[in-house]
Amino acid sequence: MHELSMCESIFEIVDRTAAGRTVTAIHLQVGQLRQVVPDTLTYCWTVVSDQTTLAGSQLVVDTVPVTLRCRDCSSTTTLTDELLLLCTQCDGADVSVTTGEELVLTSLELAEA
Template sequence: MHELSLCRSIYGIVDKARDSRSVATVHLQVGQLRQVVPDTLCYCWSMITEASPLAGSELEIDHVPVRLDCRACGERTTVEHVLVLTCASCSSGDISLHTGEEFMVTSIDLAPPSVVDPTSVVDPSSVVELVETTSPAPDPPPVVDPTSVVELVETTPPAPEEH
């Protein structure tokens, strides 16, 4: 089952390219001569990515047929029977392979980046907890603007006034 080692290689390529972003789909081109079983490849992908940053991503496989360029008649033909590599136009065996040996990651669909909705309401108790781990802070307002959370965490609160 060489599909498992192929998936390990794909994983390395995708993990490096994703740059800490989530991956939805990995697009592959697989030539007919590669003797890859698509269902087995997808199964191995789910095994390799399980409990990893790529968990839930899917493989989308574009199957590339075998096409030959015939040196005898000059035609480019698609092979109907992979075991017989002859020109479909003139039956010559004097051919060169044009497609069919591909195995490449062609693109990766990244999940959209998570965006903080500026209209969302932040739970004040979570802000207090964040602030209190760095230094004591006054009670937060009941609703905190999410853009000010960073300021609250990064800014030292003023010292209490002495009376």
């Protein structure tokens, strides 16, 4: 349930950034390697934002797929279902993660002031 801690951190950032203005949407980038369960995240957000100035705001999650770069054969792999960190070209395990570890609050949508 690190989704709950995530929502508490998100709340802190949004509350500080919005400075009293009404927030309608909160855009996040979440890499697939962060093991975030989207429904849990949404549920936790309703719990954390309930009866606060951010109640009713919407989390919009941009899920970033895992891409790997193989250090042996230099090819790029995009993982689809399983998070098996192997190069699909040469089966090598010596890969670096290019994307998929993001956990960023990218932007807010604010209602008209």
